[in-house]
Every structure is written in structure tokens, then in C-alpha cells.
Amino acid sequence: MTSKTYDPVPxxxxxxxGLGxxxxxxxxxLARAGHSVCVYNRTAAKAQAWVNEYGGRSAPTxxxxxxxxxxxxxxxGNDADLRSVTTGADGAFQAMKAGAVFVDHTTASADIARExxxxxxxxxxxxxxxxxxxGNLGAINGALTVMCGGDAADFAKIQPVAMAFSKAVTLLGEAGAGQLAKMVNQIAIAGLVQGLSEAIAFGQKAGLDMKAVxxxxxxxxxQSWQMDNRGPTMVDGKFDFGFAVDWMRKDLGLCLDEAKxxxxxxxxxxLVDQFYADVQADDGGRRDTSSLIQRLK
Structure with a gap:
């Protein structure tokens, strides 16, 4: 984890x-910002590894x-996982005290958020x-962008605490608005990565030095984040990192369902969702989303 300056928060x-x-x-x-943290993970060994690294404590449920x-x-991971850790057997809602706030960072459906x-x-x-x-680098560097839906009073309680791992935490509307905003984000990225893939593949066919281009x-x-951070690795054909194609297809499925x-x-x-299905069929489900360019080779 890189160094980060934490604003003073009680x-x-x-x-x-969830410690993925x-x-x-x-x-x-959160631990390094001075908060008292208790973690849970379905695989207990991961929770213990986190405690060994950061202190705090773990719990079995x-x-x-x-x-x-x-x-x-x-x-x-998804809507079903979220129900399990909230309202399911041994879910968090059973034990949370009155006035406490549950903050869901899962990319899930707007329906589950409202429910x-x-x-x-x-x-x-x-x-x-x-x-x-x-992405993972944003989480490691404490520089995530967080899109929120919910009550303004609840948001006010959690926003300064969530800034421990974020560069921006913004309330965008009522429950579900955060998930809808994330869908907007993924829709924009999908088209952008396809365009970048076509541009690089075209330049390579034309014999250009694509890193120079x-x-x-x-x-x-x-210019875009994808071009700056994924363009050079796309040119090099490196995809064993980053946000996996499997995860992107899950997210695009949420977008397409909501659009219906x-x-x-x-x-x-x-169309891009189907292109990602082609990458999955080529055993590319765990590759970074920038592996979309491999369809064009």
C-alpha cells in the first residue's frame, strides 16, 4: 500500500x-486512518492475513x-452475496445497532440497493x-471515486470516514443512484476500450510506433485514463492484471438489464458485451478488460 495522508476524523x-x-x-x-476495524471474509484465512498485516480483529460471521x-x-461479489451478508442467516442487519449505517461498495443492481x-x-x-x-490500484493508493445513493444524513455520517480510501465520495441521489451512476461509468468505459483497441490495432497494422503515437x-x-494506463500495455500484449473481463461482463449485464x-x-x-463474451470463450475471463484488443489480432 502506498503512503497516503489521512484527514483527521474522529x-x-x-x-x-469482504476482503478481495x-x-x-x-x-x-480505514485501519491506518485510526479507525477500530473488525473484518469478515468468507475465507477465514484471508481475514486472518488482513489482521496480521493491519491489526484490528476478525469475526466468523x-x-x-x-x-x-x-x-x-x-x-x-453480486446481489446474492450482498443479501447473504445483510439479511441472510448471520447477516449484519441482525446485529447492527440503531442509527448505524451500512455502506455497500459492491457493484450490484439498483433494485438490490432499494430493497x-x-x-x-x-x-x-x-x-x-x-x-x-x-480499480485495484485506486484501492491500494486510497484514491477511489465513490458514487453514493441514500439519505443525506446517512451520507454525512459515512463520507469523512470513506475518504480514508477515496479521493471523492459524492451523494448523487436516493437509494440506487450510486449503482445507476456506476452503470453510467461502465457504459462509458466499455465503448472507450473498444475504440482504443481498434485505434491501436489499426496503428499497428499501419506500421506505426504505437507507444510514440x-x-x-x-x-x-x-486522452483518457484508459489510454494513459492501458494503452502501452495493450501495445505490449500484457493483460494479466487489472479489472477482469468476467467482472466487466457482470457489470455490463447489470447495465443492459436496467436499460430494459x-x-x-x-x-x-x-455489442461490446458480446465482444467480451468472445474473450471469455478464448479462456480470457481473468484477463484485464483491455484484452479486448486480442479479438482484433
Whole structure:
């Protein structure tokens, strides 16, 4: 984990559920910012490894981790995982004290956010859906962008604490708004990565020094995070890192499902989703999303 300066925030008792490639460093930043952290992970060995690295303590269930916490953060896999750690057997909602807030960093559906916000409210709890952008490097560096939906009072409680692992934490509307904003983010990225893939593949066919070309056009209107951070590795054919194709397909599925409900037209997104299916079929599910260029080779 890189060094980060933490703004002074009164120490909170927090729990963190889910210690994957995102959750592990995010929970670590909370500990380093001075908060009292209890972690839970489905694989107990990962929770123990986190405790060995950062201190704090681990718990055997989400329910046990959430006891006495002011804020419970979670970053799990999908809607079903989220239900399991909240309202399922040994879920966190059973033990959270009145007034505590559950913050969900999972990229999930807007429907589950609204469902759990209502369930939390019925128990006297707060709920904020708060998916993140910035990838594993953003989590490690404490520089994530967090898109939030929920009640303004609940958001005010969690925003200064979440800044331990973020560069921006923004309330965008009621429950579900955070998840909808993350869908906007993924739709934009999908089209951008396909365009970057085609541009690099075209330049290579034309015999250009593509790293030199990216260095030039990256100072103009074509510049993007994907070009700066993934363009050179796409030229080198390196994809064994980053945000996996499997995860992107899950996210694009959420986008396409939501579009069916709200009537939005996503022709490019649907096409790129199928391109990613081709990458999966070529045993590329764990490659970075920039591996989209391999379809064009």
C-alpha cells in the first residue's frame, strides 16, 4: 500500500465485509486512518492475513463483525452475496445497532440497493449504496471515486470516514443512484476500450510506433485514463492484471438489464458485451478488460 495522508476524523468503530482485491486495501486504509476495524471474509484465512498485516480483529460471521459498529462497509461479489451478508442467516442487519449505517461498495443492481435500503430503514438503520471506480490500484493508493445513493444524513455520517480510501465520495441521489451512476461509468468505459483497441490495432497494422503515437495523441483530445494506463500495455500484449473481463461482463449485464427497465438504448454497450463474451470463450475471463484488443489480432 502506498503512503497516503489521512484527514483527521474522529475514530469510529467500523466493520468491513469482504476482503478481495478491493476490500483488503480499503479496509487497510480505514485501519491506518485510526479507525477500530473488525473484518469478515468468507475465507477465514484471508481475514486472518488482513489482521496480521493491519491489526484490528476478525469475526466468523457478518453478524459478529457488525456488533457495536458505527459503520459497516461491504465489498462482495453480486446481489446474492450482498443479501447473504445483510439479511441472510448471520447477516449484519441482525446485529447492527440503531442509527448505524451500512455502506455497500459492491457493484450490484439498483433494485438490490432499494430493497436493502428499505430493509435497513425498517430496522432503524441507514443504508448507502456506494460503488467505486478506480480499480485495484485506486484501492491500494486510497484514491477511489465513490458514487453514493441514500439519505443525506446517512451520507454525512459515512463520507469523512470513506475518504480514508477515496479521493471523492459524492451523494448523487436516493437509494440506487450510486449503482445507476456506476452503470453510467461502465457504459462509458466499455465503448472507450473498444475504440482504443481498434485505434491501436489499426496503428499497428499501419506500421506505426504505437507507444510514440499514444504519447502524442495522449496530449490531445483523445486522452483518457484508459489510454494513459492501458494503452502501452495493450501495445505490449500484457493483460494479466487489472479489472477482469468476467467482472466487466457482470457489470455490463447489470447495465443492459436496467436499460430494459428504463427504456434506454445501449447498442454499442450490447455489442461490446458480446465482444467480451468472445474473450471469455478464448479462456480470457481473468484477463484485464483491455484484452479486448486480442479479438482484433
Amino acid at each position: 475514530s469510529q468503530r467500523v466493520a468491513f465485509l 482485491v478491493m476490500g483488503h486495501p480499503m479496509a487497510g486504509h 457478518p453478524c459478529a463483525a457488525a456488533q457495536d459498529a458505527d459503520i459497516v462497509f461491504a465489498c462482495v 436493502l435500503a428499505a430493509a435497513a430503514r425498517a430496522r432503524g438503520l441507514g443504508f448507502v449504496d456506494a460503488p467505486v471506480s478506480g 499514444l504519447g502524442v495523441i495522449g496530449k490531445g483530445a483523445a 427497465r428504463n427504456g434506454a438504448r445501449l447498442p454499442v454497450t450490447a
